[in-house]
Amino acid sequence: MQREQLEFDVLFVGAGPANLAGAIHLKKLAQQNGREIEVAVIEKAESIGAHSLSGAVLDPRALRELLPDFRERDCPIEETDLRDAVFYLTAGGQFRLPYVPPYMHNEGCFIISLSKFCAWLGSIAEELGVNVFPGFAGVEALYDESGRRVIGVRTGDKGINKEGKPKSNFEPGVDLLAKVTVFGEGPKGSLIREVGNKLGIFTGRMPQVFETAIKEVIEIPASNPFLNAPFTVVHTFGYPLGLNTRGGGFLYRMKANRVSLGLVVGLDYEDALLEPYQEFLRFKKHPLIADIIGGGKVLQQGAKTLAAGGWYTLPQLAVDGAVFVGDSASMLNVQRLKGIHTAMKSGMLAAETILAAVTKDDVRASVLDDYRVRLEGSWIQGELYAARNFGQALSRKGVAKFIALGAQFVSGGRGFVDPMKISDDADSLKPGRGAPPPPVQDLDGQLYLDKLTGVYLSGTKHEEDQPCHLVIPDANLCVTRCWETFRSPCTRFCPGQVYEMDTTDEGLPRLKLNPSNCLHCKTCEIKDPFKNIIWTCPEGGGGPKYSIV
Template sequence: MSVIVRESMDYDVVIVGAGPSGLASAIRIKQLDPDLSVLLLEKGSEVGAHILSGAILDPVGLNALLPDWKEMGAPIKTPVKSDSFVVLGPAGKMRIPNWPMPPLMSNHGNYIVSMANVCRWLAQVAEGLGVEIFSGMAASELVFDGDRVAGVVAGEFGRDPETGEPGPAYEPGMELRGKYVFLCEGVRGSLAKQVIAKYDLSKGKCPQKFGLGMKEIWEIDPEKHREGTVTHTMGWPLGGNAGGGSFIYHLENNQIAIGLVVHLNYENPYLYPYMEFQRFKHHPLVADLLKGGKRIAYGARAISEGGWQSIPKMVAPGVALLGCTAGLVNVPRIKGNHNAMLSGIAAAEAAVAAIKAGRSGDELADYEITVRTGAIGKDLKKVRNVKPLWSHYGLTASLLGGGLDMWLNTFGLTAFGTLRHKKSDAQHTGKAKDFKPIDYPKPDGVLSFDRLTNVAYSFTNHDEAQPAHLRLTDPTIPIRVNLPEYAEPAQRYCPAGVYEVISEEGKEPRFQINFQNCVHCKTCDIKDPSQNITWTTPQGGGGPNYPNM
């Protein structure tokens, strides 16, 4: 194999990922010292193209970063006006009163937003301050200088789709080096995964837990639209098969965001999260709302759910993990964007202080301390037992025990100490012989849709002349192990129809990867029971192109 020679460029800070944490860190660095050079890399075709979130934004992070964001014209226009929690049965519903809810669960003062559009706006602010943003530039490798992370390789194109070796039109990309590298890749980042393993950053921590969030945007009948209305549901259709819940947010312009989150620690390998989402829309509560409307966008992504006890060590020599890469989501609140921004601010302040002190490439210990002892740590510690209670004892225990614990935490107390997550989501997957297949209704094409039709509404595109970015450690495992033992759940847990088992008469079944469909949710990297699939970055610009998610 020939040695690849690459040009290099040096910066003070290199940031991978233009989500809320990456953009907040870039802006804060420039606010503190306009002379520092900051490079922000985004693998999507543009900033916001790969951003998918519910989303209700707690503005605490934005207030700290840009206190005058309203005057600056931020695309944040819809305050929450009505907030309800509902437990669903197959045909009925029961509303949970708001009064027994812990104060932290209130959405008063929060906003319904498109985080994709918020990030597009933050990118404009960052560029106005002198941040260099390179879109369509996937960071595919880490660059090391001794034991420290010194940069990343980005912009590599043209590897042969069959061999993976450089092809005739190969472009080697560049080494983009920084005194510090911030990894803001979102959930299960491919570079962060390597850093966590190399430096053993999860030692002594609980396994990280995840959910799969699927979302559609609908344009509905104006007579049914109630701008600022927020509804969260639990119970049906998941019931005892899986934890999770739904959200319905009324945006501007007669649009709603509707979605379902399925906790990925479910046991039944026949569970089909995407079809659970489609079935959910046929509940009378939802069907009546959607009748006469039209779906205009679809997407999916994994969500970190481990909380306080699953946060890895966030720093290693030369590198820091920010936002969802570190797992800073508050699960019961279904919010992580505020903590992502706060982590970006904290990382920026630590890096600027280090550079001014003449340091480079060490561990940013001050960042770690700020996250764990400051607003982020306080936010996550209050809710640390809700997810473990749900995982171990079910929805009712989580509602009652978790609610009690959140109330006690308001006064600095707890009923349970800190409960632990015991197994990864992959390890929770049960054997097919112990479960029965689930009979899902066929999508009707009006309220519910087949997977491939819906993926078209994510506007996903990948150049087919590249190696598949979804890599099997052992290509025989899907048919030899996963199919007989687990009914190969990749056919079902993927919300984009990437994985298929092809059965033809007279032939052995074969496993097919349709990587062109991938919406970069990374569920396969998380849930595969054999941990045989590794998600890596495709060539820059590939993936979904979310317009308003």
């Protein structure tokens, strides 16, 4: 098929904070230098911000550098008065830490909704003349004849039916060609997977590890004491995950009697019977949290993974014709529980390199590697390097965790072993025996939701008549070894109830997929113990429609 080609100077794949900041910075720099530059951003979500979800505490450092007048431009900020409280939770009680570790101080930061924030950045990018294309998924990286230089991205075909045949409204994808392509797909991108393996950008690095966050925005009664509490930012550890599973809870005050509530679960968990969504419900039912959200109503729910590997999982940042930014390039600072500012900064540093490279008309990896040099000279390096072993320490069990953390604290992040080893999340499950613990009861459909009501409140919608975007290479494995050993963990780790065990008409067990429920969090591809789930991009425009998370 002959595909239409569109040419740009720079193509950003994915409209998250890294790429939007990159596109804005690039346009501004080009203007300052009197240069014309054609910039495009593609995004699989129907609108900018609709697939963006985060806590979110924003350290405004990168924002101030990017848009010093962000206040005058009506940057959507939920809360500026950040006062921290950290709690250790037990099954029925809590203990407030008398001392908040310095890296968890959030004074001077803002509470934001990442989906609102990205929508705002998107509008600024458009004002600057960036071509912003929501609703277009990148499905394939394009290479030159050598097969080593990235020259752009092909967007997905639209209007293909379940059988893979074109419908009457078939619209073929186009080839977007660019001198430099910037991959900012967020954690576990489907293109960086292909590009990375082909060009070896992960070689010699520790495997990336992830955490899955389930989050809600809840409207609470105006009379709720939390709205006048001495703290506005709550972080918890302990119950319900315990000290052997990494993760914790958060609760932030937002505008308009709303709170942001979430639980983050490290995907290196071992218990095959664990269900993150049930842990999230248990967290909500803990008295500390239940008191704060009492009488409330969930307005929106969503889930997303975050790349938590840190410094030692940074990939090679540049190849011929392309660079990698944001969560795709492991820029998150897991110690500070923040990645938006580092993502934005990485996009901006990449933009500086790209402008110089495009000006010289030399986009070889050796030239684009200047981005890494800039990064290593920036405050990102300072943050990430100090936290280089932090996530690994968190993954230690019980008391060992605190010993490792303590050693790092006094040694500037070095600890006893540097680097501490990181293992692939897919390898951590231990065989599951017996039945999972009973699910949380008394779901009222208002404040406590079952998974499907949560999916409904994420606004998730996909064109029903399209090929299934979740590829299971070996369906038989699901009903044999995976069921026998792990009791089909996909039916539990997916927060969208995409995976269900079913029986065929002949009475045989079968894995049933509900791809329309997919929240695009990609927990499945990460956590599947047999790596038997491959997440591909569904038709552009499908997925959640986040607006306030």
